Amino acid sequence: MSRPPSLLILLSHRRSRPQPGQLDTYKSAIERLNALITFKSPSSDHHDAPARLVETGAKKLTLLYTKLVAEGSSGSPPGGSSIEFTILPFPADLLASLRPLVSFLRTLPLPATHPTHPAAQGIRSVLVDAQKGYADMRGAWSKKCLSPLAKNVVDEATSYNEGGGYEFGSTTTKAKRDGVEAGRSFGKWVELVLTVAEDEYNLLCDLAPLTSSQLVAQAYGALLAPILGLFGTTLGSLIGLIKRSLHKHTFLALSTYEALLKLLPRWESLLNLREGGGGSNEVKEGLNSLRAVCLRSFPELIADIKSGATSKNNVGLAEYTGAVTDFTQSTVTSHRRKCRRIHPPSRRRKLEDGRRRAIWERLQITSRRGRG
Numbered sequence: 001m002s003r004p005p006s007l008l009i010l011l012s013h014r015r016s017r018p019q020p021g022q023l024d025t026y027k028s029a030i031e032r033l034n035a036l037i038t039f040k041s042p043s044s045d046h047h048d049a050p051a052r053l054v055e056t057g058a059k060k061l062t063l064l065y066t067k068l069v070a071e072g073s074s075g076s077p078p079g080g081s082s083i084e085f086t087i088l089p090f091p092a093d094l095l096a097s098l099r100p101l102v103s104f105l106r107t108l109p110l111p112a113t114h115p116t117h118p119a120a121q122g123i124r125s126v127l128v129d130a131q132k133g134y135a136d137m138r139g140a141w142s143k144k145c146l147s148p149l150a151k152n153v154v155d156e157a158t159s160y161n162e163g164g165g166y167e168f169g170s171t172t173t174k175a176k177r178d179g180v181e182a183g184r185s186f187g188k189w190v191e192l193v194l195t196v197a198e199d200e201y202n203l204l205c206d207l208a209p210l211t212s213s214q215l216v217a218q219a220y221g222a223l224l225a226p227i228l229g230l231f232g233t234t235l236g237s238l239i240g241l242i243k244r245s246l247h248k249h250t251f252l253a254l255s256t257y258e259a260l261l262k263l264l265p266r267w268e269s270l271l272n273l274r275e276g277g278g279g280s281n282e283v284k285e286g287l288n289s290l291r292a293v294c295l296r297s298f299p300e301l302i303a304d305i306k307s308g309a310t311s312k313n314n315v316g317l318a319e320y321t322g323a324v325t326d327f328t329q330s331t332v333t334s335h336r337r338k339c340r341r342i343h344p345p346s347r348r349r350k351l352e353d354g355r356r357r358a359i360w361e362r363l364q365i366t367s368r369r370g371r372g
Contacts, residue, residue: 018064020097027104030057034109037117051118058108058123061101062130065209068098069134073141077148090203098207105209112212127209134207135222142196143226146189150234153189157182157241157252183255186238190231190259194266197227201273214275221274228282235260235286242293250297257290 018026033050072094109117110124157179201220208216238256242249260283267283 018060020064020068020101023061023064023101023104026057026061030054030108033057034117048118054109055119055122055126058105058119059126061105062126062209065098065101065105065130066133068094068101069137069207073137077145089199102207102209106211110210124210128215131208131210131215131219132222135204135219138200138204139223139226142200142223143230146193146196146227146230149189149192150230153182153186154234154237154241156185157238179249179252180255182252183257183259186234186256187259187263189234190263193227193231194263194270197224197270201270217273217275221276224271224274232282232286235290239289239293242297246293246297250294253290253294253297257287257294260287260290 033054036050037054072090105127108123108127109120110127111120114120200223204216204220204223205211208219210216235256238252242253242256246253264283264287268281271281271283
Protein backbone atom coordinates (compact mmCIF):
# COMPACT_ATOMS: atom_id res chain seq x y z
CA MET A 1 0.00 0.00 0.00
CA SER A 2 1.73 3.20 -1.17
CA ARG A 3 1.13 6.73 0.05
CA PRO A 4 1.07 9.73 -2.29
CA PRO A 5 4.19 11.94 -2.07
CA SER A 6 2.07 15.06 -1.46
CA LEU A 7 0.65 13.58 1.74
CA LEU A 8 4.09 12.51 2.92
CA ILE A 9 5.45 16.03 2.34
CA LEU A 10 2.43 17.54 4.08
CA LEU A 11 3.01 15.53 7.25
CA SER A 12 6.80 15.58 7.34
CA HIS A 13 7.38 19.29 6.69
CA ARG A 14 7.93 20.81 10.15
CA ARG A 15 6.97 24.38 9.29
CA SER A 16 3.71 23.60 7.55
CA ARG A 17 0.61 24.21 9.66
CA PRO A 18 -2.83 22.92 8.74
CA GLN A 19 -5.69 25.26 8.00
CA PRO A 20 -9.36 24.49 8.82
CA GLY A 21 -10.03 23.70 5.15
CA GLN A 22 -7.23 21.10 5.05
CA LEU A 23 -8.71 18.78 7.64
CA ASP A 24 -9.86 16.22 5.10
CA THR A 25 -6.38 16.10 3.55
CA TYR A 26 -4.69 15.46 6.88
CA LYS A 27 -7.38 13.00 7.86
CA SER A 28 -6.87 11.00 4.67
CA ALA A 29 -3.08 10.97 5.14
CA ILE A 30 -3.22 9.77 8.74
CA GLU A 31 -5.83 7.12 7.99
CA ARG A 32 -3.65 5.68 5.19
CA LEU A 33 -0.61 5.60 7.45
CA ASN A 34 -2.57 3.85 10.20
CA ALA A 35 -3.73 1.27 7.68
CA LEU A 36 -0.14 0.79 6.57
CA ILE A 37 0.94 0.16 10.18
CA THR A 38 -1.93 -2.26 10.74
CA PHE A 39 -1.40 -4.46 7.68
CA LYS A 40 2.41 -4.51 7.50
CA SER A 41 4.58 -6.93 9.45
CA PRO A 42 5.35 -5.84 13.02
CA SER A 43 9.09 -5.29 12.42
CA SER A 44 10.44 -1.93 13.60
CA ASP A 45 11.77 -1.06 10.13
CA HIS A 46 8.26 -1.09 8.67
CA HIS A 47 6.57 0.69 11.59
CA ASP A 48 8.89 3.44 12.82
CA ALA A 49 8.63 5.83 9.86
CA PRO A 50 4.82 5.67 9.44
CA ALA A 51 4.36 5.95 13.22
CA ARG A 52 6.48 9.09 13.36
CA LEU A 53 4.43 10.60 10.54
CA VAL A 54 1.16 9.75 12.31
CA GLU A 55 2.40 11.41 15.49
CA THR A 56 3.56 14.44 13.51
CA GLY A 57 0.16 14.71 11.85
CA ALA A 58 -1.56 14.49 15.25
CA LYS A 59 0.65 17.30 16.57
CA LYS A 60 -0.16 19.50 13.59
CA LEU A 61 -3.89 18.97 14.00
CA THR A 62 -3.55 19.65 17.72
CA LEU A 63 -1.88 22.97 16.89
CA LEU A 64 -4.88 23.84 14.74
CA TYR A 65 -7.19 22.87 17.63
CA THR A 66 -5.27 25.11 20.06
CA LYS A 67 -5.27 27.98 17.57
CA LEU A 68 -9.05 27.87 17.13
CA VAL A 69 -9.66 27.65 20.89
CA ALA A 70 -7.34 30.63 21.44
CA GLU A 71 -9.27 32.69 18.88
CA GLY A 72 -12.51 31.96 20.71
CA SER A 73 -10.99 32.84 24.11
CA SER A 74 -9.45 36.22 23.37
CA GLY A 75 -10.38 39.79 22.64
CA SER A 76 -12.33 42.30 24.71
CA PRO A 77 -14.88 40.99 27.25
CA PRO A 78 -18.57 41.85 26.72
CA GLY A 79 -19.28 45.49 27.51
CA GLY A 80 -21.78 46.98 29.89
CA SER A 81 -21.87 47.44 33.63
CA SER A 82 -25.22 45.76 34.25
CA ILE A 83 -25.18 42.60 36.32
CA GLU A 84 -27.85 41.18 34.03
CA PHE A 85 -25.62 40.58 30.99
CA THR A 86 -24.51 37.10 29.98
CA ILE A 87 -21.15 35.91 28.67
CA LEU A 88 -20.94 35.82 24.88
CA PRO A 89 -21.19 32.26 23.54
CA PHE A 90 -18.29 30.58 21.79
CA PRO A 91 -18.21 31.97 18.20
CA ALA A 92 -20.36 29.85 15.93
CA ASP A 93 -17.92 29.92 13.01
CA LEU A 94 -15.11 28.60 15.18
CA LEU A 95 -17.37 25.89 16.60
CA ALA A 96 -18.19 24.81 13.05
CA SER A 97 -14.45 24.30 12.42
CA LEU A 98 -13.68 22.74 15.80
CA ARG A 99 -16.36 20.07 15.97
CA PRO A 100 -15.24 17.98 12.96
CA LEU A 101 -11.61 18.42 14.06
CA VAL A 102 -12.41 17.19 17.58
CA SER A 103 -14.37 14.26 16.16
CA PHE A 104 -11.28 13.15 14.21
CA LEU A 105 -8.87 13.73 17.11
CA ARG A 106 -11.02 11.38 19.18
CA THR A 107 -10.42 8.59 16.64
CA LEU A 108 -6.62 8.76 16.84
CA PRO A 109 -4.88 5.68 18.28
CA LEU A 110 -4.39 5.74 22.05
CA PRO A 111 -2.89 3.17 24.43
CA ALA A 112 -6.36 2.30 25.76
CA THR A 113 -7.81 1.63 22.30
CA HIS A 114 -4.70 0.68 20.25
CA PRO A 115 -2.18 -0.78 22.70
CA THR A 116 0.12 -2.08 19.93
CA HIS A 117 0.23 1.12 17.89
CA PRO A 118 3.79 2.56 18.13
CA ALA A 119 2.56 6.19 18.13
CA ALA A 120 -0.30 5.74 20.63
CA GLN A 121 1.60 6.94 23.72
CA GLY A 122 3.01 9.99 21.95
CA ILE A 123 -0.40 10.95 20.58
CA ARG A 124 -1.94 10.67 24.05
CA SER A 125 0.70 13.00 25.52
CA VAL A 126 0.03 15.55 22.78
CA LEU A 127 -3.74 15.45 23.37
CA VAL A 128 -3.36 15.68 27.15
CA ASP A 129 -1.30 18.86 26.72
CA ALA A 130 -3.85 20.28 24.27
CA GLN A 131 -6.72 19.58 26.66
CA LYS A 132 -4.85 21.25 29.53
CA GLY A 133 -4.19 24.25 27.30
CA TYR A 134 -7.90 24.42 26.47
CA ALA A 135 -8.80 24.48 30.18
CA ASP A 136 -6.24 27.20 30.94
CA MET A 137 -7.44 29.41 28.09
CA ARG A 138 -11.14 29.04 28.84
CA GLY A 139 -10.61 29.57 32.57
CA ALA A 140 -8.60 32.74 31.97
CA TRP A 141 -11.21 34.02 29.49
CA SER A 142 -14.08 33.38 31.92
CA LYS A 143 -12.24 35.26 34.66
CA LYS A 144 -11.53 38.14 32.29
CA CYS A 145 -15.25 38.41 31.44
CA LEU A 146 -16.42 38.20 35.06
CA SER A 147 -13.81 40.52 36.61
CA PRO A 148 -15.38 43.89 35.58
CA LEU A 149 -18.70 42.96 37.16
CA ALA A 150 -16.94 41.71 40.30
CA LYS A 151 -15.31 45.13 40.60
CA ASN A 152 -18.70 46.81 40.15
CA VAL A 153 -20.19 44.74 43.00
CA VAL A 154 -17.39 45.74 45.36
CA ASP A 155 -17.50 49.38 44.23
CA GLU A 156 -21.24 49.57 44.90
CA ALA A 157 -20.79 48.19 48.40
CA THR A 158 -17.91 50.60 49.00
CA SER A 159 -19.85 53.62 47.76
CA TYR A 160 -22.70 52.62 50.05
CA ASN A 161 -20.16 52.54 52.89
CA GLU A 162 -18.87 56.01 51.98
CA GLY A 163 -22.46 57.24 51.98
CA GLY A 164 -22.65 56.72 55.73
CA GLY A 165 -24.52 53.46 56.10
CA TYR A 166 -28.28 52.99 56.18
CA GLU A 167 -30.69 55.76 55.28
CA PHE A 168 -34.08 54.66 56.55
CA GLY A 169 -36.91 56.78 55.21
CA SER A 170 -34.63 58.71 52.86
CA THR A 171 -36.53 60.62 50.20
CA THR A 172 -33.52 61.83 48.18
CA THR A 173 -33.17 60.40 44.68
CA LYS A 174 -29.39 60.17 45.06
CA ALA A 175 -29.50 58.01 48.20
CA LYS A 176 -26.80 55.32 48.32
CA ARG A 177 -27.80 51.75 47.78
CA ASP A 178 -28.31 50.14 51.15
CA GLY A 179 -26.67 46.99 52.44
CA VAL A 180 -29.51 44.68 51.48
CA GLU A 181 -29.35 45.73 47.84
CA ALA A 182 -25.55 45.47 47.82
CA GLY A 183 -25.82 41.90 49.11
CA ARG A 184 -28.37 41.06 46.44
CA SER A 185 -26.07 42.44 43.75
CA PHE A 186 -23.38 40.08 44.97
CA GLY A 187 -25.89 37.21 44.77
CA LYS A 188 -26.74 38.09 41.16
CA TRP A 189 -23.05 38.15 40.28
CA VAL A 190 -22.48 34.75 41.92
CA GLU A 191 -25.43 33.34 39.98
CA LEU A 192 -23.82 34.62 36.77
CA VAL A 193 -20.53 32.96 37.79
CA LEU A 194 -22.40 29.67 38.23
CA THR A 195 -24.07 29.99 34.84
CA VAL A 196 -20.72 30.61 33.16
CA ALA A 197 -19.11 27.65 34.95
CA GLU A 198 -21.98 25.35 33.95
CA ASP A 199 -21.82 26.48 30.32
CA GLU A 200 -18.06 25.94 30.27
CA TYR A 201 -18.48 22.38 31.52
CA ASN A 202 -20.92 21.61 28.70
CA LEU A 203 -18.54 23.19 26.17
CA LEU A 204 -15.62 21.19 27.57
CA CYS A 205 -17.57 17.94 27.14
CA ASP A 206 -18.31 18.99 23.57
CA LEU A 207 -14.76 19.99 22.59
CA ALA A 208 -12.47 17.80 24.72
CA PRO A 209 -10.22 15.58 22.54
CA LEU A 210 -9.95 13.04 25.39
CA THR A 211 -13.37 12.08 26.72
CA SER A 212 -12.54 9.82 29.66
CA SER A 213 -14.29 11.03 32.82
CA GLN A 214 -11.01 11.33 34.72
CA LEU A 215 -9.32 13.53 32.11
CA VAL A 216 -12.42 15.71 31.68
CA ALA A 217 -12.60 16.15 35.47
CA GLN A 218 -8.91 17.13 35.56
CA ALA A 219 -9.39 19.70 32.81
CA TYR A 220 -12.50 21.11 34.47
CA GLY A 221 -10.64 21.53 37.75
CA ALA A 222 -7.99 23.59 35.95
CA LEU A 223 -10.71 25.61 34.19
CA LEU A 224 -12.51 26.36 37.48
CA ALA A 225 -9.37 27.44 39.36
CA PRO A 226 -9.24 31.08 38.14
CA ILE A 227 -13.03 31.42 38.46
CA LEU A 228 -12.93 30.23 42.08
CA GLY A 229 -9.98 32.52 42.73
CA LEU A 230 -11.98 35.52 41.50
CA PHE A 231 -14.96 34.46 43.63
CA GLY A 232 -12.76 34.20 46.73
CA THR A 233 -11.16 37.59 46.12
CA THR A 234 -14.53 39.30 45.63
CA LEU A 235 -16.10 37.72 48.71
CA GLY A 236 -12.98 38.54 50.72
CA SER A 237 -13.26 42.21 49.72
CA LEU A 238 -16.88 42.32 50.92
CA ILE A 239 -16.02 40.58 54.20
CA GLY A 240 -13.15 43.02 54.77
CA LEU A 241 -15.51 45.94 54.17
CA ILE A 242 -18.04 44.53 56.64
CA LYS A 243 -15.41 43.88 59.32
CA ARG A 244 -14.25 47.49 59.24
CA SER A 245 -17.63 48.62 60.61
CA LEU A 246 -19.70 45.67 61.74
CA HIS A 247 -22.51 47.62 63.40
CA LYS A 248 -23.09 49.63 60.21
CA HIS A 249 -23.04 46.67 57.86
CA THR A 250 -25.16 44.12 59.68
CA PHE A 251 -27.71 43.94 56.88
CA LEU A 252 -25.03 43.84 54.19
CA ALA A 253 -23.55 40.79 55.92
CA LEU A 254 -26.93 39.09 56.32
CA SER A 255 -28.04 39.82 52.74
CA THR A 256 -24.75 38.53 51.31
CA TYR A 257 -24.93 35.39 53.44
CA GLU A 258 -28.54 34.71 52.42
CA ALA A 259 -27.76 35.15 48.71
CA LEU A 260 -24.76 32.80 48.87
CA LEU A 261 -26.56 30.19 50.99
CA LYS A 262 -29.33 29.86 48.40
CA LEU A 263 -26.78 29.06 45.69
CA LEU A 264 -24.73 26.58 47.72
CA PRO A 265 -26.45 23.42 46.32
CA ARG A 266 -25.64 24.53 42.74
CA TRP A 267 -22.06 25.22 43.75
CA GLU A 268 -21.63 21.81 45.35
CA SER A 269 -23.03 19.93 42.36
CA LEU A 270 -20.69 21.92 40.11
CA LEU A 271 -17.59 21.34 42.24
CA ASN A 272 -18.30 17.60 42.25
CA LEU A 273 -17.66 17.59 38.50
CA ARG A 274 -13.96 18.36 38.93
CA GLU A 275 -11.31 15.86 39.97
CA GLY A 276 -11.54 15.20 43.70
CA GLY A 277 -14.82 17.10 43.84
CA GLY A 278 -15.65 15.75 47.28
CA GLY A 279 -12.54 17.38 48.75
CA SER A 280 -12.01 21.06 49.49
CA ASN A 281 -14.99 23.35 49.03
CA GLU A 282 -13.86 26.95 48.61
CA VAL A 283 -17.43 28.22 48.49
CA LYS A 284 -18.45 26.56 51.76
CA GLU A 285 -15.30 27.92 53.41
CA GLY A 286 -16.19 31.42 52.28
CA LEU A 287 -19.75 30.92 53.51
CA ASN A 288 -18.47 29.85 56.94
CA SER A 289 -16.30 32.97 57.14
CA LEU A 290 -19.29 35.12 56.25
CA ARG A 291 -21.42 33.31 58.83
CA ALA A 292 -18.86 34.07 61.53
CA VAL A 293 -19.01 37.75 60.57
CA CYS A 294 -22.81 37.72 60.79
CA LEU A 295 -22.69 36.17 64.27
CA ARG A 296 -20.25 38.86 65.40
CA SER A 297 -22.22 41.75 63.96
CA PHE A 298 -25.14 41.69 66.44
CA PRO A 299 -23.05 41.58 69.66
CA GLU A 300 -21.00 44.50 68.39
CA LEU A 301 -24.16 46.40 67.51
CA ILE A 302 -25.53 45.83 71.03
CA ALA A 303 -22.20 46.88 72.54
CA ASP A 304 -22.31 50.11 70.52
CA ILE A 305 -25.87 50.78 71.72
CA LYS A 306 -24.85 50.26 75.36
CA SER A 307 -21.78 52.44 75.06
CA GLY A 308 -23.86 55.16 73.41
CA ALA A 309 -26.46 55.03 76.19
CA THR A 310 -23.82 55.47 78.91
CA SER A 311 -21.69 58.00 77.04
CA LYS A 312 -21.30 61.50 78.50
CA ASN A 313 -20.40 62.92 75.15
CA ASN A 314 -23.52 64.63 73.77
CA VAL A 315 -22.33 64.39 70.19
CA GLY A 316 -21.63 60.67 70.50
CA LEU A 317 -24.91 60.12 72.34
CA ALA A 318 -26.87 61.86 69.60
CA GLU A 319 -25.09 59.76 66.97
CA TYR A 320 -25.89 56.51 68.73
CA THR A 321 -29.43 57.62 69.50
CA GLY A 322 -29.96 58.06 65.78
CA ALA A 323 -28.50 54.63 65.11
CA VAL A 324 -30.80 53.01 67.65
CA THR A 325 -33.78 54.79 66.15
CA ASP A 326 -32.96 53.51 62.67
CA PHE A 327 -32.37 49.96 63.82
CA THR A 328 -35.53 49.96 65.95
CA GLN A 329 -37.59 51.31 63.07
CA SER A 330 -36.40 48.57 60.71
CA THR A 331 -37.01 45.88 63.36
CA VAL A 332 -40.54 47.07 64.12
CA THR A 333 -41.37 47.31 60.41
CA SER A 334 -40.15 43.78 59.87
CA HIS A 335 -42.24 42.41 62.76
CA ARG A 336 -45.33 44.23 61.52
CA ARG A 337 -44.99 42.57 58.13
CA LYS A 338 -44.62 39.17 59.72
CA CYS A 339 -47.66 39.73 61.92
CA ARG A 340 -49.74 40.70 58.90
CA ARG A 341 -48.77 37.47 57.17
CA ILE A 342 -49.46 35.34 60.26
CA HIS A 343 -52.69 37.10 61.34
CA PRO A 344 -54.76 38.50 58.43
CA PRO A 345 -56.97 41.55 59.20
CA SER A 346 -60.16 39.46 59.50
CA ARG A 347 -58.53 37.08 61.96
CA ARG A 348 -57.08 39.96 63.97
CA ARG A 349 -60.55 41.48 64.32
CA LYS A 350 -61.94 38.18 65.57
CA LEU A 351 -59.13 37.90 68.11
CA GLU A 352 -59.75 41.44 69.32
CA ASP A 353 -63.52 40.80 69.62
CA GLY A 354 -62.84 37.65 71.60
CA ARG A 355 -60.54 39.48 74.00
CA ARG A 356 -63.15 42.22 74.51
CA ARG A 357 -65.87 39.67 75.28
CA ALA A 358 -63.62 37.92 77.77
CA ILE A 359 -62.86 41.21 79.55
CA TRP A 360 -66.55 42.16 79.60
CA GLU A 361 -67.56 38.78 81.08
CA ARG A 362 -64.91 39.07 83.79
CA LEU A 363 -66.22 42.56 84.71
CA GLN A 364 -69.77 41.26 84.94
CA ILE A 365 -68.73 38.38 87.20
CA THR A 366 -66.79 40.72 89.42
CA SER A 367 -69.74 43.14 89.71
CA ARG A 368 -72.14 40.29 90.63
CA ARG A 369 -69.86 39.07 93.35
CA GLY A 370 -69.64 42.61 94.73
CA ARG A 371 -73.42 42.87 94.92
CA GLY A 372 -73.71 39.50 96.64
